[in-house]
Amino acid sequence: MTDARNAKSFMATRRQILAGFAALTGTALSAPLMQVLANDKPLKFAFANVSDAGELFKQFGDGFADVATKAGIQFSRYDNKMDGVAATNNARLMVQEQPDVIFEYNIVEGIGPALQRTFEQADIPYIAINVPVPGGHWFNLVNKDIGIEAADVVVAAAKERGWTAENTSVLIVQSSPSGVEVNDCVRYFYIRSAELLGLPHVGPDAITATTTVISDAGVQVDGKATLEDSYTAVKNVLQTIPADRNLLLFAVNDDSAIGTWRAVSESGRAENSLIAGLGGSQAALKELRTNPNWVGEGSIFIANWGVYLVAMGIALANGVTLPELTKAPQTVIDKSNVDKFYDADGNAIMLPPLVDENRYLADTGILQEYANIEGL
CATH class of the missing domain: 3.40.50.2300 (Response regulator)
Incomplete structure (x- = not known):
């Protein structure tokens, strides 16, 4: 876990993020998004990964941190260690930071109500990854x-x-x-x-x-x-x-x-x-x-989930009404089409098309900046 005091702070303001998106897309962003990004206060995200030990989850956490910091968002990271006690302790630490959005990846479903109380008492919006947390927004595969x-x-x-x-x-x-x-x-x-x-x-x-x-x-x-x-x-x-x-x-x-x-x-x-x-x-x-x-x-392109979550967090901080489930990218590949989606080193070169439940994420410009999505 990286303590908030030691997390590297990227001081790009929301106004700078807005300018970058406008230059990238060549089109005006939505009025609500322009309003939130025009503020001078940097966006701040706090993220608890399910585990930083296994290869799969570490790839995800590293990718999320990379996209967030490149986008100029202050970012702190915690390790839930696939343990309910660690997750509840990390939840208390995250709310002390007073971030704009909390991202919670907890694998122990039974502690969801406790996490909900912690986040809601602090009045901080939160996004549950994979395993739902009652009252929170949800990002997951089907x-x-x-x-x-x-x-x-x-x-x-x-x-x-x-x-x-x-x-x-x-x-x-x-x-x-x-x-x-x-x-x-x-x-x-x-x-x-x-x-x-x-x-x-x-x-x-x-x-x-x-x-x-x-x-x-x-x-x-x-x-x-x-x-x-x-x-x-x-x-x-x-x-x-x-x-x-x-x-x-x-x-x-x-x-x-x-x-x-x-x-x-x-x-x-x-x-x-x-x-x-x-x-x-x-x-x-x-x-x-x-x-x-x-x-x-x-x-499920988990190493690339970060780009979707950064876009989701920006939309949530902007007051956008999110769907009940924001779908993660997913497809089943086989030996005949693996080279379409991944290079020889296992890095994604193409992501599946957006669907109705995650199409709103494109409005932030983040997806166009950091991902190659089919049809986008």
Whole structure:
């Protein structure tokens, strides 16, 4: 965590930001946005990242900080360490800074009401990232959709190999502390895979945070969204799945997927397993390009979320009415189109088109400045 007193202060004023946007776009910004940016007081954002330890989340946090500081916004950063106590402590520290907007990425859904009280008592607007916080604005992918699309890619690859319901099982790796929305990705991965392959069908309510055995062909373990926890959980459960079964694998994020794949590989079952990642981390993209059994990547372009969040924060500080959900960019890519979206080093070269729920972000000019978005 970077203390506010030690955070590097970029003293560009809102008026300077406005001038930069006007020069960039060549068009006049909306009257409300002009009004907030014309003030001399610099914008100030406080951000608590879910974790600065894992590669995926660190990429996100670094990218967010980079865009914010380049835009002339005073920015402080905290590390929630995937821990509820750390998140509540950081919330109290952030409100002491009196920022214009707080960005909260907390993975422990149950502490949401406590975070809400802290932010609302301080009368500071806040944006929840991924896991919602009651009363706050929300930025997130649509986990259900990405789980369904990932299943489409993985099952298609399985069918090409001649795998059927008679010889295939699904292993999903959830994060029990993260709540229903986050885990919809793995939940609907199983449901869609079962539909396409003819595996035993269950409804979404049957796959909960405590479910282990989904069906005769479906198993769920709790990887807690980390590489090491996922590795351990999958390594243990593989002993209960017959070795002659093919496996379709999916986890809540790339760190978890990499831990899952490590356990599967060490067990000698890699050749009979197929996996898709979720996140678009550099490590996962390398797997997609080089590992024949890593067949898809549910890319949410997390390293580029910062540009969307900076635009969202400026809009919120401006008094713009935000939609219930501001959608993060997302698409499921495979080996045939990975080069359209990412370069060889795993950096995004193209982001998916805006949709109705995030199109308003373009009005700030930030997206045009720092992102290459298809159609924008």
